[in-house]
Amino acid sequence: MKRIFTISLLISIVSLSQSSAQVGNQFPDMEAETLTNEFVDLPKDISGKYSLVGLAYSKKAEDYLKGWFEPVYNQFIYKNPNPGPFDFSFDVNTYFVPMFTGAKRPAYKKVMNKLKKTIDERMQPNVLFYKGTLKEYKDALNFDGKDLPYFYVLDPDGKIVYATSGKYTQRKMQEITDAVESAMEME
Incomplete structure (x- = not known):
């Protein structure tokens, strides 16, 4: 039993250090394309407010990324058009970025055109494509x-304040929300 606890603790420490290893670092420059064929330079073009950026560079990761769409x-x-007294909304840039690298680069435009037809119109401004x-x-x-x-939460200067990875869970979503709220409160 003690051995299982020790192994679990080590796994938790390793996964925590991996997800927090980038915290405090500047998000690297990335040129990405919107579904309307406009280019966005991350993090430069989204500076000035907090941002949530989700990246995926394999088909399986893209499928998991789609699982985040609705909750994010x-x-x-x-934005609720008729907010009540207990409605709270965030002013956060939010982007999902499928990454086309290596042998997947030729499929970039084909997949982009397919997603233009299949992704909910409300989500389209929040989907960027990277090729490189x-x-x-x-x-x-x-x-x-x-x-x-x-997933990376960026401050208004493009520095990473929180990072996580994997399939959507309510716990991970709450951690992202907490990170955004905490960072915004510190301002």
Whole structure:
């Protein structure tokens, strides 16, 4: 029993250090394209307010990334047109970025055109496409599992204040929300 606890503790420490290894670092420059064929330079073009950026660089990770769409939309993007006294909304840039690297680069436009037709119109402004190399992002952002999406909360200057990865869970969503709220309160 003691051995199982020790192994679990070590796994938790390793996964915590991997997800927090980038905290405090500047998010690396990335040119990405919107579904309306406009280019956005991350983090430069989104500076000035907090941002949530989700990245995926494999088909399986993209599928998991899609699992985040609705809860992130509801938490950070949707603005209630008739807010009540207990409604709280965030003023946060939010982007999902499928990354086309290596052998997947030729499929970039085909997938982009397909997603234009299949992604809910409300989400389209929040989906960016990256085509290029992976190494600089893998190194800077500590990608360690190609089948996982990675999420980064950026401060208004583009510095990473929180990082997580994996499938959507309510716990992870709450951690992201807490990180955004905490960072905004510190201002």
